Amino acid sequence: GHGHPGLIHRFLDRLPFEADDPIVTLQEGSTPLVLAERVSEIVGAEVYLKIEGANPTGSFKDRGMCCAVTQAKKEGAKAVICASTGNTAASAAAYASRAGLKPAVIVPEGKIATGKLAQALMHGARVIALRGNFDVALQLVRELVAEHPIALVNSVNPYRIEGQKTAAFELVEELGSLDALCIPVGNAGNITAYWKGFQEAGHSPMMFGFQAAGAAPLVNGAPVEKPETVASAIRIGNPARWEEAMTAMTTSNGRIAAVTDEQILDAYRFLAANEGVFCEPASAASVAGLMVHGAGDAGRVACVLTGHGLKDPQTALEQAGGVVPCEPELAAVESAVLG
Numbered sequence: 541g542h543g544h545p546g547l548i549h550r551f552l553d554r555l556p557f558e559a560d561d562p563i564v565t566l567q568e569g570s571t572p573l574v575l576a577e578r579v580s581e582i583v584g585a586e587v588y589l590k591i592e593g594a595n596p597t598g599s600f601k602d603r604g605m606c607c608a609v610t611q612a613k614k615e616g617a618k619a620v621i622c623a624s625t626g627n628t629a630a631s632a633a634a635y636a637s638r639a640g641l642k643p644a645v646i647v648p649e650g651k652i653a654t655g656k657l658a659q660a661l662m663h664g665a666r667v668i669a670l671r672g673n674f675d676v677a678l679q680l681v682r683e684l685v686a687e688h689p690i691a692l693v694n695s696v697n698p699y700r701i702e703g704q705k706t707a708a709f710e711l712v713e714e715l716g717s718l719d720a721l722c723i724p725v726g727n728a729g730n731i732t733a734y735w736k737g738f739q740e741a742g743h744s745p746m747m748f749g750f751q752a753a754g755a756a757p758l759v760n761g762a763p764v765e766k767p768e769t770v771a772s773a774i775r776i777g778n779p780a781r782w783e784e785a786m787t788a789m790t791t792s793n794g795r796i797a798a799v800t801d802e803q804i805l806d807a808y809r810f811l812a813a814n815e816g817v818f819c820e821p822a823s824a825a826s827v828a829g830l831m832v833h834g835a836g837d838a839g840r841v842a843c844v845l846t847g848h849g850l851k852d853p854q855t856a857l858e859q860a861g862g863v864v865p866c867e868p869e870l871a872a873v874e875s876a877v878l879g
């Protein structure tokens with residue numbers, strides 16, 4: 541085919557699939573790795589941004605979803621379901637529609653970013669707006685699939701982890717080695733996946749996981765009943781892969797720390813205005829954490845930017861400067877342009 545092959549074909553020898561499986565792909569993976577010169581200067585290390593927003597539906601979830609949906613199709617499933625803060629829903633809906641499976645997604649009512657909702661609906665998902673948060677949604681969906689033949693494609697599904705570990709392979713291939721990884725942590729599937737990928741590739745960078753201060757159960761050491769943060773993607777109080785995240789952190793000599801919404805939004809604006817990289821607020825937690833807490837004595841650091849800024853236009857417009865109104869005359873344009 542044309543272009544890059546999608547990650548199952550690219551990493552076939554390290555994934556639980558065969559070439560003649562019914563592979564469902566949108567040519568995910570092989571995302572850009574961009575040197576962040578301004579961030580590097582500030583933190584005194586060589587800092588790279590892994591731009592996962594460049595995946596087909598605009599987030600890293602596509603890596604896991606191509607594998608989870610391929611496996612569901614292989615097993616003869618007719619429908620897939622997930623609980624989601626938005627990105628998993630968008631990705632599950634896209635891959636399910638491509639595979640000819642029916643998607644259903646359960647999201648916290650009023651708490652997912654506009655772009656993600658639009659994606660899930662456009663791809664034909666049945667979107668259930670739950671009057672409860674993500675943790676409640678995940679609990680209910682786990683009970684539901686115990687009673688019905690619907691494939692669960694949350695990151696409790698091991699095929700999600702298999703797909704997402706490939707981002708670590710790409711980092712090792714491109715950088716040779718790295719000293720630290722900075723990553724936002726919500727349900728803790730992605731940090732689990734990166735750690736698995738690094739270990740399989742024979743590397744062990746320090747794993748720095750960052751949570752929003754209002755949704756930081758791993759930092760507090762206890763579930764958060766009512767998680768709150770502007771970073772809606774990681775508004776999670778009781779991560780499913782809690783133990784795995786803590787193991788990655790301790791084994792790698794890393795750290796799990798919190799960043800405030802203000803620190804997240806500072807990094808969010810900084811990346812857009814100074815690096816030309818527009819990510820969603822949750823993604824900026826990785827860079828916020830690096831800027832606030834550092835990354836030990838790491839010389840070379842990769843920050844995972846998990847989702848695209850266009851996912852959440854509302855937060856962007858609230859955070860950005862306003863437009864300059866102007867009459868259609870040269871003099872008016874002149875003063876408008878020149879300030």
Ligand code: F0G
Nearest residue numbers: 624625627628726727728729730846847
């Ligand atoms: N960044 C973004 C943009 C996310 O959407 C998520 C998770 C994370 C980081 C955290 O990853 O959960 O593996 O620790 N989003 C899930 C969802 C929960 O439903 O879209 P994690």
